[in-house]
Every structure is written in structure tokens, then in C-alpha cells.
Amino acid sequence: MVYRRTHQVVKRLAARRSAILAAARETCAEGGMAAVQIAPVAVRANVAAGTVYRYFPSKADLISELIADVSRDELAAIRRAADAAPGPSSALAAAVTTVAVHVVSHRKLSWGILAEPVEVDVTESRLASRREIAGEVEARIAAAIRAGHLPAQDTALAAAALLGALHEALVGPMAPDNLEDQAKLRDAVQTVTLLALRAVGVMDARARGLVVQAVLPTKMAAGA
Amino acid sequence: MVYRRTHQVVKRLAARRSAILAAARETCAEGGMAAVQIAPVAVRANVAAGTVYRYFPSKADLISELIADVSRDELAAIRRAADAAPGPSSALAAAVTTVAVHVVSHRKLSWGILAEPVEVDVTESRLASRREIAGEVEARIAAAIRAGHLPAQDTALAAAALLGALHEALVGPMAPDNLEDQAKLRDAVQTVTLLALRAVGVMDARARGLVVQAVLPTKMAAGA
DNA sequence: AATGAGTCTGAACTAGTGTTCAGTTCTTAT
DNA sequence: ATAAGAACTGAACACTAGTTCAGACTCATT
Numbered sequence A, B: 001m002v003y004r005r006t007h008q009v010v011k012r013l014a015a016r017r018s019a020i021l022a023a024a025r026e027t028c029a030e031g032g033m034a035a036v037q038i039a040p041v042a043v044r045a046n047v048a049a050g051t052v053y054r055y056f057p058s059k060a061d062l063i064s065e066l067i068a069d070v071s072r073d074e075l076a077a078i079r080r081a082a083d084a085a086p087g088p089s090s091a092l093a094a095a096v097t098t099v100a101v102h103v104v105s106h107r108k109l110s111w112g113i114l115a116e117p118v119e120v121d122v123t124e125s126r127l128a129s130r131r132e133i134a135g136e137v138e139a140r141i142a143a144a145i146r147a148g149h150l151p152a153q154d155t156a157l158a159a160a161a162l163l164g165a166l167h168e169a170l171v172g173p174m175a176p177d178n179l180e181d182q183a184k185l186r187d188a189v190q191t192v193t194l195l196a197l198r199a200v201g202v203m204d205a206r207a208r209g210l211v212v213q214a215v216l217p218t219k220m221a222a223g224a
Numbered sequence C: 001a002a003t004g005a006g007t008c009t010g011a012a013c014t015a016g017t018g019t020t021c022a023g024t025t026c027t028t029a030t
Numbered sequence D: 001a002t003a004a005g006a007a008c009t010g011a012a013c014a015c016t017a018g019t020t021c022a023g024a025c026t027c028a029t030t
Helices: A007-031 A038-044 A049-055 A059-084 A088-105 A107-114 A123-146 A155-170 A182-199 A204-215 B007-031 B038-044 B049-055 B059-084 B088-105 B107-114 B123-146 B155-170 B182-199 B204-215
Strands: none
Touching: A007 A038, A007 A049, A007 A059, A007 A107, A038 A049, A038 A059, A059 A088, A059 A107, A059 A123, A088 A107, A088 A123, A088 A155, A088 A182, A107 A123, A107 A155, A123 A155, A155 A182, A155 B155, A155 B182, A182 B155, A182 B182, B007 B038, B007 B049, B007 B059, B007 B107, B038 B049, B038 B059, B059 B088, B059 B107, B059 B123, B088 B107, B088 B123, B088 B155, B088 B182, B107 B123, B107 B155, B123 B155, B155 B182
């Protein structure tokens, strides 16, 4: 007798896998990466600890997938925002604003995905995630340069620096902790976006205009 | 009979303490923070594991002191460089350049001090360290603003963003890994310093001049 | 219904390190 | 020289989480 997975079973398995990943994501959003331990995640996903290992070979794999997952969403949001912009400069501004809004909206999650200490080795996955996001930003910078809106420069270094500025100022340990207030949060996003754009050579006055344009239509409390 | 510590003994104890800290520092510089474990550090300092605990209550304390120690040196170097500059703008450029040169010269150590995962909790100490450095940079930014060389802005956020840009571009996982080459390393430092200064509003042409001035006199391979 | 393959459970196992402490060695003061 | 306090040693201990696995359960096939 050959046992064959019925469609229903396949769906259930997929659902369970998603549930585990979702539980990990929620746990990370609430308590940071340190809280993402097998036992609590399993409880949250309504499975036993051992079951997690039927879906993910190890904790490192689970977290790596979590990172990839979150990055995928982030990247999609960046592309959507940038593609909707009228020109290369606004596209760059939109991309940067999107990142800024995302990280302030889910600070613990972002911190966990980006930089928070983890016991297991997820450097590979984090690196890939950063490369994806940085690559997208780099492409937008390059486009703005080609359009003559920015001075020629090392786009890879510029993209890395730009993202580093956003992250450190908005989600790092130095980030202001009173960002509960919507107005202040908005201010912070605008200020940092402005800084980031100036860094790559957008003229100050022009940058202000772009940032205001880009921030206004963005939903500040955009869901995951 | 009262045992009293003789001067010689006091000196030996202090020397041993320093030796342990130095061993920790070297270990971190070579293998990152992950390599800073009690046993290896003890071996390197020529003491037994237990002895470490006569000088530091716990590993967390040891690492915290290490972080404070490195930060102290860094801060001193920044102040020295900035104070030697002729005006507020050059002082800021000198400060930024100093940070850039330091981090690229000791990348593993910097990464370990700044952000590398550690098992024990050293967030307090890292936060303090960042606040010190950021505070100094912030003061220099504020001075340049007062002198009318920079537009008014949130100096705290600007300092955080500026340092974030340097760190991410030069020591983070995205940093180019071919920085062995002195020339490329120098280029990277210049490029990123330029970006950082532009971010806070230094005009592009002026920034180039300041950076060249600041980079030239700096010893690229400055010792710890 | 019976059967066997697939899946789930959760207590037990494992591994790697920080930490302790009884015994040893060194130093000081008489 | 000797006693007592201080410092040092390093093997043993403890703790924390990730991982495993034998048995229980569920589901597809005949």
C-alpha cells in the first residue's frame, strides 16, 4: 500500500508551517529575537516543540526563513512605493521613506531581523536580506544618478550608508524612545529621510520637497 | 596580625587586571566578541579561569569594561582630532574621519564592541558607549550649526544617523571585504565620510575639501 | 474494520559555557 | 621560621535551550 498525501493534508501541513512562522514573527515583534525560542513559538503555534522540527531542521533555519519572509514583504513594499513615483528622485525618496516608516512601525521586529544578537548563526540570512534591500535602494540611487539628479558616486557604499543611517537613527538603541506619539514619529521619519537623501547628494531644498511628497501619502501604521 | 597589601602587590594586581582586559581585547580583535570566552581569555592572560572572577564579578562585567575601555580610547582620539582642527566644520570632519579610520582599522573589534551578538547582556554598556561617541559628534554638529556652516536640525538624530551610516558602510556585514588594500580602504573612508558630512548638510564642494584635509594627516593604521 | 504509513507529542537528552569552591601556593608580619 | 590572610588553580558543577525519539495518534488505502 502506498500512502499518498491527499490535497487536504498538503494544505494542513502548509498551514501549520505558516502558523509556526507566523508565531515566530509575532513573538519577535513582541519580545525581539531573544524571545524567539522553540518552546514558546511552538506553544503559540499550537504544536509541540518536537513538531517544529518536522518543518524546520533547526532553529537557525526557522529564523532564517523568518528573516527572508520579512525581507520579502519589505522589498515588495519598497518596490511598490518606488514604482508608483513619477521620477527617479521621487522613487528614491519613496523607497527611503518606505523603509523608514516600516522600521519605526515595527521597531522590535526590525531590530530583531536586522541586528539583534541571536544565539544561532543567521549571518548568512541577514546578509542576504540586507543585500536585497540595499540592492533595491542602490538601483534607485543609480537611476537618479543616470537622470542627472545626483552626483556620480559609489552606489553600493551609498546604499549601505543610507540604510545604516536609517536603522541606527530609528531602531537602534540610540533611537529616541518617545516615538509613541504619532507627530513625533512622523517628524523623526521626515528628519531622517531628509538626512539620508542629503547624504547621497540630493540638494537640501529639493530633498525637503521630495520627502514631504513621499511621506504624505504613506500610511504610517501600515500593516506587516 | 594584619595583612596589608604592599605597593608591589597592588601593582601586580592592577597589572593582572589590565592583562585580563588586554587579553579580552586582543581576543575580540582577532575572533570577534563570540571568541571572548572566559577560558581562552584566561589562558591568554596567563591565569586560571577562576582567577578572572577575582577581578570581574561576571563575564558581563568583563565585557562591559572592555566596551567602556575601547570607547574611552575612541572618544579621546575623536576629541584630539577635532580639537586640533581650525574651525567647527573641520572639527566635525576630523571627528567623522577619525571614527571612520578607527572602525576600518579594527573592524572585528569595532563590530564586537558595537553590535555583534553576545550571550550575556551588555546592552547597557553598549548604549553608554554609543551615547558618549554620539554625544561628542552631536556637539561638533551643534557647533557647526552655531557657526552658520550647517542648517539647523535635530542634532541628536543627525549624530545617530551619521554614525549609523559609517558603521553600516564600513564594518557591518555589507561592508566591502576587500579593504585589505590600503588604497581602496582609503577610498572607502573618504567616500563614506563625504556621505556622512553631506547628510548633515555640508555642501558637496566644501565637504570634499574638508574630507581631504582631514584624511591626509590621519595615520590610517593608528594603533589601538 | 483493519492495516500501515505519516504525523505529533513532550519528556529526556545533550552540549557548550559561565561560575563555584576546596585545596594549594604565595605573601606579609612577627 | 612560622602563622595567617590573600590570591590562585582547575576540575566539578549548574544552567539554559536546542534537539531527539519512542510511543500515541491520525489519516489514507484496501
